[in-house]
Amino acid sequence: MKTRITEMLGIRYPIFLSGMSWISTAEMVAAVSNAGGMGILATGPLDKDAVREAVRKIRKLTDKPFGANSALMFPGAMESARVLLEEQVPVINFALGKGDWLVKEAHKYGGKVMATVVSVRHARRAEEYGCDAVIATGNEAAAHGEFVTTFCLVPSLVNVLSIPVVAAGGIADGRGLAAALALGAEGVAMGTRFMTTKESPLHQNYKDLSLTKEVTDTLYSKRFDGLYCRVLKTDTAKRVEKKGLDLPAALVNGQDIAKMLNLPFYKLFIGVALSGWKNSRQLAYLANAYKNFQLATEEGDLKKGVLPVGQCTGLIKDEPTVKEVIERMVHEAGEVEKKLAGIFN
Numbered sequence: 001m002k003t004r005i006t007e008m009l010g011i012r013y014p015i016f017l018s019g020m021s022w023i024s025t026a027e028m029v030a031a032v033s034n035a036g037g038m039g040i041l042a043t044g045p046l047d048k049d050a051v052r053e054a055v056r057k058i059r060k061l062t063d064k065p066f067g068a069n070s071a072l073m074f075p076g077a078m079e080s081a082r083v084l085l086e087e088q089v090p091v092i093n094f095a096l097g098k099g100d101w102l103v104k105e106a107h108k109y110g111g112k113v114m115a116t117v118v119s120v121r122h123a124r125r126a127e128e129y130g131c132d133a134v135i136a137t138g139n140e141a142a143a144h145g146e147f148v149t150t151f152c153l154v155p156s157l158v159n160v161l162s163i164p165v166v167a168a169g170g171i172a173d174g175r176g177l178a179a180a181l182a183l184g185a186e187g188v189a190m191g192t193r194f195m196t197t198k199e200s201p202l203h204q205n206y207k208d209l210s211l212t213k214e215v216t217d218t219l220y221s222k223r224f225d226g227l228y229c230r231v232l233k234t235d236t237a238k239r240v241e242k243k244g245l246d247l248p249a250a251l252v253n254g255q256d257i258a259k260m261l262n263l264p265f266y267k268l269f270i271g272v273a274l275s276g277w278k279n280s281r282q283l284a285y286l287a288n289a290y291k292n293f294q295l296a297t298e299e300g301d302l303k304k305g306v307l308p309v310g311q312c313t314g315l316i317k318d319e320p321t322v323k324e325v326i327e328r329m330v331h332e333a334g335e336v337e338k339k340l341a342g343i344f345n
Helices: 004-009 026-034 048-061 077-086 100-108 120-128 150-158 174-182 204-211 235-243 247-260 265-274 277-297 311-315 322-344
Strands: 015-017 067-071 091-095 112-117 133-137 165-168 187-190 218-221 229-232
Touching: 015 026, 015 322, 026 048, 026 322, 048 067, 048 077, 067 077, 077 091, 077 100, 091 100, 100 112, 112 120, 120 133, 120 150, 133 150, 150 165, 150 174, 174 187, 174 322, 204 229, 218 235
Parallel strands: 015 187, 067 091, 091 112, 112 133, 133 165, 165 187
Antiparallel strands: 218 229
């Protein structure tokens, strides 16, 4: 397959692993890159030393291009992003913040930068300060899509941008890949489909549970991590959504996050407090969400865990290898192309 994205990044297939905390590990990144796509490392749960270690591990596992993400509003994200620059990661994907400085520094060593966006306004700004591409996250996605669906968001960005657009949200097979390309996207990013693969570190409890769900079995709300977020519909997720922000729990969970990021809790607490009520409230939500997401992902806790997934969880009914997912998607997309050629002839 050949698109502007494959040409720009030197990859065989325009298929990306989304950077999912606790799932998009060094091993998963390498598996996707070795299969011809591009893996993106999730740096959110890692301190800067762990980020450096993960990047170096990826380079031992693959000689193919790879990327890493940075959610710039998260604690410790700026320091981790600087590590990505120091390690000259080929592709940096940022979200939830202004990444002009990342673009400037990455371009010095020939790196590429992709911004994750949910609107034309954000996409235009990313292009203005030099991003090489954008990842358009539609409403169907897990994580932080907003109200516009992939089917409308992608062409709205393609209409106004000169840089490539990668589609994310609702894509789990070759039909989705073909549809995204038809909309003008140059590639696709997937989290939920790669989440249920042999190589994925997602706990088997949630792999098995997600395979039983349909496209209607998700919840979409700002009451999980303070941003619009889609998760697997379970009794636990319903309780968390109903309860909303739990400040006492956020203080406890904030201490765990400080340990995870190797930060003194008092510095983290003071920094959050000085950032203003709006930002403090957001970070309190994130502290609780981190705990809930980690319990689901790493421990498979069906009573306390909450798992971010996209609506395409209802399209996923097996647990193949990463390589099988990619090769099957490419074959299916080719079959769609043949079918459409027959229709239009």
